[in-house]
Amino acid sequence: MANSNLPRRIIKETQRLLSEPAPGISASPSEENMRYFNVMILGPAQSPYEGGVFKLELFLPEEYPMAAPKVRFLTKIYHPNIDKLGRICLDILKDKWSPALQIRTVLLSIQALLSAPNPDDPLSDNIAKHWKANEVEAVETAKEWTRLYASGA
Amino acid sequence: MASGDSDSDDYYPGDNDYQSDSNNNYGGHVEETEDVASVIEQSYAVLREGDVRARQEEDTAKIMEILSVPSGFATVLLRHYKWRADQLQDEWFLDDRRIRDAVGLPADGAVPTLLNLRRLTCAICFGRYEAGGMRSAGCSHYYCVKCWRGYIRAAVGDGSRCLSLRCPDTSCSMAVLRELVDAVAAEEDKQRYARFAFRSYVEENPRMKWCPGPGCTHAVEFVGSDDGDQNNDVFCHCKHGFCWRCGEEAHRPVSCGTVHMWLAKNISESETASWLLVHTKHCPRCRRPIEKNHGCMHMTCGQPCFHEFCWLCLQPWANHESCARYKLDEGTLDGKLNKEDERRRQAKASLNRYLHHYERWAANHRSLHVVLNDMEKLESSELGKMADALAVPVTELGFLSEAYEQIADGRRVLRWAHAYGYYLHPVRDRTKRKLFDYLQEQANSSLERLHGCAERERRELFGVGDIRAGAIDSETYSSYREKVTRLTKVTRNYFENLVKAFQTDLAEVN
Numbered sequence: 252m253a254n255s256n257l258p259r260r261i262i263k264e265t266q267r268l269l270s271e272p273a274p275g276i277s278a279s280p281s282e283e284n285m286r287y288f289n290v291m292i293l294g295p296a297q298s299p300y301e302g303g304v305f306k307l308e309l310f311l312p313e314e315y316p317m318a319a320p321k322v323r324f325l326t327k328i329y330h331p332n333i334d335k336l337g338r339i340c341l342d343i344l345k346d347k348w349s350p351a352l353q354i355r356t357v358l359l360s361i362q363a364l365l366s367a368p369n370p371d372d373p374l375s376d377n378i379a380k381h382w383k384a385n386e387v388e389a390v391e392t393a394k395e396w397t398r399l400y401a402s403g404a
Numbered sequence: 405m406a407s408g409d410s411d412s413d414d415y416y417p418g419d420n421d422y423q424s425d426s427n428n429n430y431g432g433h434v435e436e437t438e439d440v441a442s443v444i445e446q447s448y449a450v451l452r453e454g455d456v457r458a459r460q461e462e463d464t465a466k467i468m469e470i471l472s473v474p475s476g477f478a479t480v481l482l483r484h485y486k487w488r489a490d491q492l493q494d495e496w497f498l499d500d501r502r503i504r505d506a507v508g509l510p511a512d513g514a515v516p517t518l519l520n521l522r523r524l525t526c527a528i529c530f531g532r533y534e535a536g537g538m539r540s541a542g543c544s545h546y547y548c549v550k551c552w553r554g555y556i557r558a559a560v561g562d563g564s565r566c567l568s569l570r571c572p573d574t575s576c577s578m579a580v581l582r583e584l585v586d587a588v589a590a591e592e593d594k595q596r597y598a599r600f601a602f603r604s605y606v607e608e609n610p611r612m613k614w615c616p617g618p619g620c621t622h623a624v625e626f627v628g629s630d631d632g633d634q635n636n637d638v639f640c641h642c643k644h645g646f647c648w649r650c651g652e653e654a655h656r657p658v659s660c661g662t663v664h665m666w667l668a669k670n671i672s673e674s675e676t677a678s679w680l681l682v683h684t685k686h687c688p689r690c691r692r693p694i695e696k697n698h699g700c701m702h703m704t705c706g707q708p709c710f711h712e713f714c715w716l717c718l719q720p721w722a723n724h725e726s727c728a729r730y731k732l733d734e735g736t737l738d739g740k741l742n743k744e745d746e747r748r749r750q751a752k753a754s755l756n757r758y759l760h761h762y763e764r765w766a767a768n769h770r771s772l773h774v775v776l777n778d779m780e781k782l783e784s785s786e787l788g789k790m791a792d793a794l795a796v797p798v799t800e801l802g803f804l805s806e807a808y809e810q811i812a813d814g815r816r817v818l819r820w821a822h823a824y825g826y827y828l829h830p831v832r833d834r835t836k837r838k839l840f841d842y843l844q845e846q847a848n849s850s851l852e853r854l855h856g857c858a859e860r861e862r863r864e865l866f867g868v869g870d871i872r873a874g875a876i877d878s879e880t881y882s883s884y885r886e887k888v889t890r891l892t893k894v895t896r897n898y899f900e901n902l903v904k905a906f907q908t909d910l911a912e913v914n
Contacts, residue, residue, distance in 0.1 A: 260528065263530045316529075349574050350572050352574060
């Protein structure tokens with residue numbers, strides 16, 4: 252059973268995510284697998300993603316918290332640090348991961364990444380190029396995509 | 405050459421028997437060269453694993469004493485300074501605060517790890533622990549031993565990065581030191597950590613490298629300056645020779661740039677493509693590859709096909725008149741075909757040139773390996789047997805080892821000479837080419853004579869397997885010894901000239 256022997260830490264983190272959710276973020280574990288979370292992040296105000304509701308999936312690997320959670324956007328998003336498969340380029344999900352970080356801190360970082368795209372460290376080359384060549388136009392595309400794909404169910 | 409018998413001899417380059425010869429002039433007559441021992445000024449030392457360990461411990465102990473810091477602190481500091489203990493000392497006493505901040509060490513008097521003094525919650529597993537049940541990296545962020553163990557295991561699994569591990573709290577930069585690792589980690593992780601810590605002494609030190617020879621565990625410390633065009637070849641005790649600068653096999657006197665160009669060329673597929681382009685086309689009927697080896701364009705495929713066609717237009721030969729007439733009629737196409745011809749001709753010439761050099765480059769390489777094998781056999785058993793047969797001490801036969809060293813060196817130089825030769829322009833560098841060919845032929849024929857004498861004649865004289873005591877009379881032996889010694893000197897002289905010419909890029913003809 253995936254849920255047997257769930258570490259105390261994961262239980263505690265889950266309880267807190269449900270009882271004191273961070274603003275604009277919701278995360279709830281799946282019923283079949285307590286290590287798999289359905290996540291929703293609201294597009295931050297004053298960002299091209301404002302008004303959008305973005306779905307993500309988050310999985311806590313067996314080594315968690317010694318290894319970072321695996322997070323991916325499910326909603327299509329036009330962002331230089333997120334590729335078309337929804338994979339996210341974020342240092343704390345890779346080499347800067349520390350077991351002192353938590354699901355909450357990871358999701359807050361992703362929310363912040365939506366407010367501050369970083370085209371100098373791109374995951375999607377084309378979008379990053381677009382962003383650097385013509386930011387106004389790229390932001391328009393991001394807004395357009397938000398309307399098209401993230402307008403909420 | 406670095407072939408000292410004891411470790412201590414290798415430590416102090418310059419402080420050895422060869423030093424006195426280093427001022428010899430190699431341009432002089434062969435007969436004037438007194439000693440056949442290699443006289444290349446030794447600018448490096450070979451260290452065995454135990455030597456490396458001893459040096460590392462010595463450096464660490466010195467820093468612990470002078471800076472009065474615990475061992476883990478000293479290691480972190482030395483690594484930060486790439487193991488240059490002197491520079492660390494100088495800068496430490498100017499501004500130790502700055503250095504502490506850079507490497508994540510606490511203020512003076514602190515210790516590498518602390519235990520919690522009251523009941524706390526571990527920020528990793530969220531468990532509650534009594535006083536003494538948790539540790540920190542000397543800072544105020546305490547975690548339970550189990551979480552520390554997992555933290556260190558994950559870091560060690562990532563490789564040498566574990567040596568730069570910091571406190572898990574992302575706002576804290578305190579370094580995780582060896583003392584903490586030893587206090588909490590699992591036994592196998594401690595050992596892996598220790599291994600990385602040991603290897604860092606060579607890998608992070610710009611003056612040290614592990615010998616890349618297969619299976620070799622020695623390290624080489626380079627004490628010369630590696631800028632400029634001087635000789636950067638180093639030779640390990642395992643007989644592997646490599647270039648200090650680029651790590652490729654020893655390639656004196658050819659520059660690293662030429663070597664890399666040449667090696668890249670050898671692996672590139674474009675040569676193969678160009679070979680096919682020049683040599684083969686497919687029979688338009690049976691698709692068999694066909695090489696054109698005569699001048700005329702009338703091609704006949706082999707049995708059972710026997711298809712006859714025109715090399716240029718690939719049409720059946722019966723129709724090839726149209727091909728010829730077409731050329732006559734169309735001036736522009738005629739020009740194109742001639743251009744095509746010219747391109748093929750050039751590609752073929754360039755390919756022949758490449759193959760000429762490649763064949764010789766590869767042959768000398770193979771030969772070098774045979775020589776190194778023979779040397780191994782010679783030194784491990786054959787010299788002893790020969791010495792017994794002659795009733796002389798083994799040291800008496802040192803002239804043979806020297807001959808073999810010279811042969812190996814010659815093969816190496818000749819090998820790379822061919823890479824150099826390839827990059828001489830066939831037209832522009834015509835005079836250089838002449839000098840290059842002349843010097844190389846001389847060196848080559850001298851080397852062949854020496855090689856034959858050391859290898860074939862030795863086997864004829866002494867036999868290969870068992871040698872009877874007193875089988876060789878002293879006169880035969882001394883004339884053989886005299887011959888080998890003389891040929892070694894002559895060959896060395898030729899090669900010194902060749903190397904010199906290379907190092908000045910054949911400047912004499914400019």
